[in-house]
Amino acid sequence: MSHSLFAGPWRGGSLKWLAFYRPVLDAPVWFLLAVLSLTAVLGVRFYSEPRLSVGTRVDRAIVAPRTVEVTDRSETEKARREASRAAVKVYDYDPLVDAQVRDRLDDLLTEGDQIVATAGKLPYLNPGILTSEAQQYLRAMPQAGWRRLKQLAFSPGTPLAETLPTLDRQILASLSNRREGGELDNLIVAIERSRLAYGQALSRLRTAPIVFQDRLLGLTPAQWQDVADQARLVTRRLLAIGIVPKLDPELREKGITAQLPANFDILQRRIATDLVLSVLTPNLRVDPLQTLREAEQSVQNVEDIRIKIQKGQVLLDKGDTVTPRWFAILDQLDLTQRGINWPELGLLAVIQIVAFSTFLGIDKRLGRACLCKRDYLLTLVVALGTAIIGVIIGNSWGWGGFLPFIAAGLLLGNFYGSLRGSVALLALAVPFWYGLALPPAIFWPVLAGGLVAAVQVGRLRSREEMAFLGVLAAAVQGGVYALLNLVFPAGYDWRELLIHTGEMFGGGLVCSIVALGASPYLERLFDVVTPVRLSELANPNQPLLKRLATEAPGTFQHTLFVANLAEAAARCLGDNADLVRTGTLYHDIGKMVRPRYFIENQMGLPNPHLQLDDPWRSAAVIRDHVTDGLKLARRHGLPQVIQSFIPEHQGTIRIAYFHHQACEEVGAENIRDEDFTYPGPTPQSRETGLVMLADACEAALRSLKDVTEPEAVAMVQRILAARWREGQLKDSDLKEEELPLIAKTFVKVWKEQNHQRIRYPAACTGQTEFQPARR
Structure with a gap:
């Protein structure tokens, strides 16, 4: 088209x-x-797609074409999932947890020992005088009740005594029998001392761990010692067996209770159990890798579940729905009617x-x-x-x-x-x-x-x-x-x-x-x-650029200035500035082959063109820097888009100086234009067109001295207009109305690179007169 x-x-x-x-x-x-x-x-998934799929209803009865054993994949997968879930978890033992648990238990028991010691021994009186139960009752009795009991003990026969509870009457009777000989006073002192110690123990108990509160002082010192010993013993046993994480708390409590002595009363069992539960921490942690291996082994041990199907057996009746299990079975019997799904x-x-x-x-x-x-x-x-x-x-x-x-x-x-x-x-x-x-x-x-x-x-x-x-x-x-x-x-x-x-x-x-x-x-x-x-190619350490800087230093300086001009213009116009800069750095690499034939590299040395004394040969040398550059670019593997800068930056421009010499020697009518023009092509892109314009203006801008900015812009515009009239830019996609902006950009870069310098006194420079300071 x-x-x-x-x-x-x-x-x-x-x-x-x-x-x-x-x-x-x-x-x-393409x-x-x-x-x-x-x-x-x-x-790919449409190449062998079954017509029957999970969830479809069959339009006719499906019969087994042959007797065969097939794998019931659904049941096999189910059995393997069950085996994976049922696989034993592998645990790893953490000894640091054991030490932490024992330390916490020792801290609790030490605090319990101190509270029990503060409360004092029990019985604190001769059991022949008062039973242990009565002594324990007396030291915990409220202060008002104790004052009333003391008053009655010193005043027998008071009708009020008949209204007291049974245990109070028994205690009162025992105390009343000790009134003679000052024995009652001694008993009262002993009871008061025990009640004071008990009160101090109660005060400590209020700030003690909750496992002790309201229960610890219900034990005798001997009972407490038995509880402490059993708590240590049970904790050691359970840690030795191993505590797994996320164990049901009820099961953990039953395990502790089962190891306590049978002669423990209810209060001892409760305190001992709570002590162990409060410090017990899992000392076994799941080993994920070993557990995974165990699960994989369990899955591998599950054999395929196979079912035998007889030839002619009806697998699905007309109207039945294809389930995932039956789809797998039908697929093994090639009954899912697989084929290419052309519509999809x-x-x-x-x-x-x-x-x-x-x-x-x-x-x-x-x-x-x-x-x-x-x-x-x-x-x-x-x-x-x-x-x-x-x-x-x-x-x-x-x-x-x-x-x-x-x-x-x-x-x-x-x-x-x-x-x-x-x-x-x-x-x-x-x-x-x-x-x-x-x-x-x-x-x-x-x-x-x-x-x-x-x-x-x-x-x-x-x-x-x-x-x-x-x-x-x-x-x-x-x-x-x-x-x-x-x-x-x-x-x-x-x-x-x-x-x-x-x-x-x-x-x-x-x-x-x-x-x-x-x-x-x-x-x-x-x-x-x-x-x-492009960034890598523009690196000055690239072999070709290092050679250019060494073998043709004048050309290298010329290249840098042209690159600055062309890059600035590309940025101003919105073109690929990175490509412009990189292409410009390589546009004159062909001058390395014969650097002395280009004036920027002669540096005061004799001009070789004078020795040639032949404008045709000189023009050929100048023209050959394009073909030499292309050879070097291909040899070093430069991208094609970078190579295009080498011939296109010169286009088909005439080599004017040597053309003029030839005209003076033999006359213009006897000269072939192709002997004194570059082979081209003309710039085929905006980027190479900008480099051609920058290259044309570089020498003129360097030669400017003491001119105003408008004069510089006018001069650059004349050069750009000449290239436009020559038709060098016709294929570049640059527009004539862009030329003034390009000219202004070139002059701006030239001004930035040729700014005025401070003049220093001779005393600062070591010279006899003022001269520009060099950087």
Whole structure:
């Protein structure tokens, strides 16, 4: 389809929108190749798709075609899941926990000993006078009751005594029998002393651990000692057996109680049990690796569950629903009617046609430098590589985090800029999602990571920055995955979610490493110049640039000034300034072959052209620096786009000085123009056109002295206008109205590099008169 076909009716008419897809018709072979190859890869799941699927109803009875034993995969998987769940957990012993438990128990028992010692011994009187029960009752009796009992003990026969409780009457009777001989006074003193000690013990008990409060003083010192000894013994036994985490508290309490002596009363059992429970901590922790191995071994030990099917046996009656279990059985008997799903394949192809056509249409409108056939091929290679890896990972491993969208984003964004890379990635994402049937929880995170990589990589200028961007994109991929699973829960517990999030991050990191490793090879193979590669080529330590600085220093200085002029103009016009600078650095490398034949390298030495004394030979030497430069560029593997600066910066300009000499010798009518013009071609891009203009103005700008800025601009404009009139810029896409802006930019750079310098006194310079200070 020719361009003229679109010149009329496609614009401004009812079919104007069709012009958006014109690039498809401009490259039909590449477009068809892309659609067919990617459909072939992404449509793998449609090649052998069963007509019968889970959930469908059969329209006729399905009968076994032969007698065979088949694996009941559903039951086998169920048995293996049960075996995995029932697998014994493997625990690891932590001796540090034992020491901590024993220390905490010793601290508790020490505090209990101190409280019991403060309360004093029991019995504190002769049991023949008062029973131990009565003595314990007396020391804990409220103060009012004790005062009343003392009063009655010294005043027998009071009718009030008949109203006292039984134990109080018994205590009163025992005390009343000791009134003679001062014995009652001694008893009262002993009881008072014991009550005081008990009160002090109660005060300490209020700030003691809760395990002691309101119960400890109900034990005698001997009973407490038995409790302390048994608590230590039981704790040692349980730690030796091992305490597993998350053990039911009721089971743990029963285990402690079962080891206590039978002669313990209820209070002793309760205090001893609570003491052990308060300090007991699991000293066994699950060993994840060994437990996993144990579970895997248990699963491997489960044999396939097989069922025997007889020939002619009815498997499913008409109208029955195909369950997952029956689908697996039917599939083993080749009864699922597998075949190519042509409608789905066709739909996938249509999706790709729309997506790729949209990409090509957008690419046509993104800027001046559209993709060429080589770029289409490279984009297809990246897309196919992404698709093949996605199919392998999706169908074989199921590791969603390793889908290489980040790698594709880094490569496409680095090769063709952030905008084109992002659009290309989106165009690939839609058929990728449909062909692989990716779940949203996988698709959106990997797409987000890929877009972050594609958008940001166009701004980078080093491999190191790309590596850090890979980490960022991987973090975005993992973060989006975690966020989606938090907003739309997928039934994971926290541990599984962390594992899957880590997998998404790690997969993205691996993809970025793959992209970093593949990028230099793809750049070389497809001759692509990226911002990173341009930055590397512009490094002064590149072999060709080091040689140029050493072997042709004047040319090198000329090159730097031209690069500054052309780069500034490119930035001002919105062109590729990195490409302009790098191309300019190599545009005159051919002068290294015979540097002395160029005036900037002669530095006061004799001019070799005077020895030649032949304008034809001199012009040939000057003209040959273009062909010599191309030979050097090819030998050192410079990209084609950089090589184009070498011939195009001279175009078909006449070598005026030697042409004039020849005219004086033999007359203008006897001279062939091709002997005194560069071979060309003229600049084919805006970037090479800017370098031609900068190269033409460089010598003139250097020669300017004591001129005003308007005068400098006028002079530069005359040079640019001359190049325009000569037709040197007709194929460069530069516009005549841009020339004044270019001239002003050149003069601005010249002024910045030729600013006035401070004049220092002779005393500062060691000279006899004022001279400009040199830096």
